[in-house]
Amino acid sequence: MQLFLIIALLIALLAVFFAIQNTAMVTVYFFVWQFSSSLALVLLFSLAIGVILSLLFSLPALQSRNWQISKLKKKLNEFNDENEGIREKITEQLGQINSLQRQVNEYKERLLSSPKISVGEAEPPEDSSLAEQPTHDQHPQ
Numbered sequence: 106m107q108l109f110l111i112i113a114l115l116i117a118l119l120a121v122f123f124a125i126q127n128t129a130m131v132t133v134y135f136f137v138w139q140f141s142s143s144l145a146l147v148l149l150f151s152l153a154i155g156v157i158l159s160l161l162f163s164l165p166a167l168q169s170r171n172w173q174i175s176k177l178k179k180k181l182n183e184f185n186d187e188n189e190g191i192r193e194k195i196t197e198q199l200g201q202i203n204s205l206q207r208q209v210n211e212y213k214e215r216l217l218s219s220p221k222i223s224v225g226e227a228e229p230p231e232d233s234s235l236a237e238q239p240t241h242d243q244h245p246q
Contacts, residue, residue, distance in 0.1 A: 120149060 124145035133140045133147055140147070 124149065 124143070127143065127145040127148070129144045130141060131144050131147055133142070142150075
């Protein structure tokens with residue numbers, strides 16, 4: 106913003122110097138009208154008319170661009186919302202994966218810490234609830 110202000114002041118200063126150096130009177134004829142003024146004022150007026158006309162002709166393109174920018178910003182916000190939802194799902198699923206990984210590790214530790222049983226020595230564990238249940242050889246009383 107400050108750069109724009111500095112450039113505008115420099116242009117205004119140059120216009121003042123231009124006007125001071127070009128004080129000769131000129132007559133401008135336009136259709137049926139006739140104007141007499143200093144050369145500097147005629148040139149600056151012509152410049153101002155050119156700037157105004159170029160702005161008027163560029164307004165539809167600027168409006169279209171602004172509309173497109175707002176449309177793209179809306180789409181970007183929708184994508185960001187969708188992205189946030191996906192990130193939340195990923196975080197939730199990573200938590201589930203970590204929980205399952207802990208369970209797998211616990212089962213591995215249990216299997217590795219349990220006594221090895223060879224084929225001929227199969228006996229039920231002492232703490233097992235299966236040891237208290239009657240087998241086919243035993244009859245309940």
